[in-house]
Amino acid sequence: MATSALALNGVDAFYGDSHVLQKVSFTLGEGRLLGLLGRNGAGKSTCMNVTVGLLPPRQGTIEVFGTPVTRLPPEQIAARGVALVPQGRRVFRSLSVQENLIVAARAPDPGSRHAPWTMETVFKMFPRLEERRNQISAHLSGGEQQMLAIGRALMQNPRVLLMDEPSEGLAPQIVAEVMATVRKLKDSGLSIVLVEQNPKLVFDIADDIVILNTGQVAVVSTAAEINQAGVDLRQHLGVF
Ligand SMILES: Nc1ncnc2c1ncn2[C@@H]1O[C@H](COP(=O)(O)OP(=O)(O)O)[C@@H](O)[C@H]1O
Ligand SMILES: [Mg+2]
Numbered sequence: 001m002a003t004s005a006l007a008l009n010g011v012d013a014f015y016g017d018s019h020v021l022q023k024v025s026f027t028l029g030e031g032r033l034l035g036l037l038g039r040n041g042a043g044k045s046t047c048m049n050v051t052v053g054l055l056p057p058r059q060g061t062i063e064v065f066g067t068p069v070t071r072l073p074p075e076q077i078a079a080r081g082v083a084l085v086p087q088g089r090r091v092f093r094s095l096s097v098q099e100n101l102i103v104a105a106r107a108p109d110p111g112s113r114h115a116p117w118t119m120e121t122v123f124k125m126f127p128r129l130e131e132r133r134n135q136i137s138a139h140l141s142g143g144e145q146q147m148l149a150i151g152r153a154l155m156q157n158p159r160v161l162l163m164d165e166p167s168e169g170l171a172p173q174i175v176a177e178v179m180a181t182v183r184k185l186k187d188s189g190l191s192i193v194l195v196e197q198n199p200k201l202v203f204d205i206a207d208d209i210v211i212l213n214t215g216q217v218a219v220v221s222t223a224a225e226i227n228q229a230g231v232d233l234r235q236h237l238g239v240f
Contacts, residue, residue, distance in 0.1 A: 003030040004066065005160050005191035006051065006082070011060035013043075013050050020046050023060070024217055026210045028160065030065075033182075033192045035206035035223065037199050039237055042212040044195045045087050048164050051193075052084045053077040064160060081109055081159035085166055087195075089149040093138035097129050100137055100148055101155050108157035114189060122151040125181065143174035150181060161185060164195045179205065199237060203227060211236045 006028040013021040021043050028034045038044050049055040051062055053074035061070045064080045072080075091100050101119050108116040115121070123130035126147040132140060137148060146166055153161060163182065167175040183205055186192055196202045202209070203223050211219035218236050219226075 004028065004063065005030045005032075006193065007061075007063045008047065008051065009061045009063070011047075011050055011057045011062065013046055013055055013057045015046075015055075020215050021050065021057070022215045024212070024215070025060075026217060026220060028191050028193055029208070030191050031186075031189050032207040033186045033194060033205060034208045034210060035199075035202035036193055036195045036210050036212065037197070037202060037237060038212035038218075040197060041214075043215040044212055045164055046215075047212070048084055048086075048162050048193070048195060051077075051162060052082055078106065078156060081112075081157070083153040083156040083158035083161055085149050085153045085161070085163040087164035087168065089142075089145045091137045091140075091145055091148050091152065094136065096134050096136055097140070097148055098133045101129075101151055104152035104155040106156040109159065112157065112159065114157070114159075117154040117157050119155070122154055125154075125184070126151055143170050143177065146170060146174075146178055147181070150178075154185075158190070160191045160193070162193045162195070165197065166194075167196065167198065167201055175201070197237075 004027045009025050011021055011024045024047060036044050050057050053072055056071045061068055064082055069077045069080055101122060128144055129147055129151060166178050179201060182194060194202060206223040209221050209223050209226055210217060213236050
């Protein structure tokens, strides 16, 4: 069986009394891209927060390359090679581009097969960030902030990259640039979870698709199967 980069097994998560994830299970294979879809409020970001340790699950387990990370603190999960590009970008607005990258840096795992990410390689991928390296991040455009958020995650030298709605609020041309970046990262062999509300952005890039509906997994499939056989996505995602 292919190596699993990330597995959620029967995860239940709560915000206070509110039961927002119910027995959520899915597996991201090594080097694959899993598109995690669902309406607003379905629980996609909560899955990401649980995975990186920001919200401990009440039940269930999370494994990274076969090693349990359930209820470890965020910095230890990051040290196992999981990085999140958070929804809404969340860069340090008062720091420069360069400072944002420096504070995110983490040495790669000794066993990593990938060439390590450095500020230079991030700038190679995003030349616009290099041009603005000394600018305060609050002054960047939305697209540039998204590139910086991705750059910050790459500086952690992840083996598993989680991207929470990286296209949100961006103009179509910038969305296309972001998706081209996602494709390059996939081609480099990274294992990726791409969270999206817009399935059109996901289907031609994803290997696997998971659809969440009100905190539960409604569909697990390959993108090819859904493209061929068709699934009534409107039922799960609303009209789009
Ligand atoms: N910090 C929070 N406190 C309480 N409820 C929350 C919090 N964050 C999200 N929720 C609720 O949890 C559910 C899932 O939210 P979320 O994971 O953000 O969904 P999605 O990312 O799919 O839009 C929603 O009903 C949302 O209102
Ligand atoms: Mg969300």
